Amino acid sequence: MAWRCSASTNAKLVDNLAAAQLLSTSRVIDAFKATDRGLFSPRRPYEDAPQYLGYGATISAPHMHAVAVESLHEYLYPGAAALDIGSGSGYLLAVMAKLVMPGGKVCGIEHIRELNDAAVERFLSSEGEQGNSWIKNGDVVFWTGDGRKGWPDPEIKFDAIHVGAAIPVVPESLISHLKSPGKMFIPVGEAGDTQHIYEIVKDSAGVVTHNRKFGVSYVPLADAEYYYSKGDNPLVT
Ligand code: SAH
Numbered sequence: 001m002a003w004r005c006s007a008s009t010n011a012k013l014v015d016n017l018a019a020a021q022l023l024s025t026s027r028v029i030d031a032f033k034a035t036d037r038g039l040f041s042p043r044r045p046y047e048d049a050p051q052y053l054g055y056g057a058t059i060s061a062p063h064m065h066a067v068a069v070e071s072l073h074e075y076l077y078p079g080a081a082a083l084d085i086g087s088g089s090g091y092l093l094a095v096m097a098k099l100v101m102p103g104g105k106v107c108g109i110e111h112i113r114e115l116n117d118a119a120v121e122r123f124l125s126s127e128g129e130q131g132n133s134w135i136k137n138g139d140v141v142f143w144t145g146d147g148r149k150g151w152p153d154p155e156i157k158f159d160a161i162h163v164g165a166a167i168p169v170v171p172e173s174l175i176s177h178l179k180s181p182g183k184m185f186i187p188v189g190e191a192g193d194t195q196h197i198y199e200i201v202k203d204s205a206g207v208v209t210h211n212r213k214f215g216v217s218y219v220p221l222a223d224a225e226y227y228y229s230k231g232d233n234p235l236v237t
Contacts, residue, residue, distance in 0.1 A: 085147035090119030
């Protein structure tokens with residue numbers, strides 16, 4: 001089971017995720033091995049559980065990251081464009097960058113500026129000079145804003161969209177950001193109520209299908225005020 005994937009190092013965590021068949025694609029396993037969760041999670045990085053980042057946000061559990069990236073992996077090829085909404089710690093931007101580079105683009109939207117600034121620092125400590133040039137060249141972009149509205153340029157289309165917070169109804173703005181073909185991984189449902197992962201696929205003819213997968217529990221895709229109002233919740237470093 002997923003929570004049994006906890007380990008003492010990143011390499012062992014990824015091995016456990018693979019042994020549990022939550023990771024199975026070799027290039028995805030390589031990307032997880034090359035991205036040390038210890039540089040993105042302020043506490044207990046190799047425990048298979050979400051960890052608190054501050055401002056009401058958490059870095060998702062390793063098994064959720066694994067399932068999400070496996071779900072999208074065919075759309076995360078070198079040269080592809082990927083969007084991560086509610087990018088939090090920045091961990092998935094680092095994983096996805098390894099899959100879509102060279103030639104790809106990775107965009108993250110996070111509405112809490114303090115979390116996003118910390119995510120850039122975490123990304124740079126993980127990705128070093130390479131990461132610095134990706135950011136400088138605009139190949140990796142950390143945007144502070146409301147992800148429900150989609151990317152600031154509505155004309156940009158993405159092969160893969162990951163949404164890291166739950167929303168009751170999938171916004172049209174996000175579906176129209178999908179390329180044909182393209183795929184979105186999104187938790188749908190009210191906070192505190194039953195939520196499900198949906199895989200939304202737009203085929204090469206532009207036909208969209210919604211597939212309900214499994215039950216989950218995510219923080220909500222909400223107004224920034226909702227997160228700021230979570231009282232004494234400064235950034236966890
Ligand atoms: N996948 C990320 C974070 C998951 S927590 C990780 O694993 O690190 C969900 C994140 O969504 C939080 O950081 C929260 O601040 C952000 N979020 C919530 N509502 C949002 C919105 N409307 N627009 C952008 N980001 C949002």
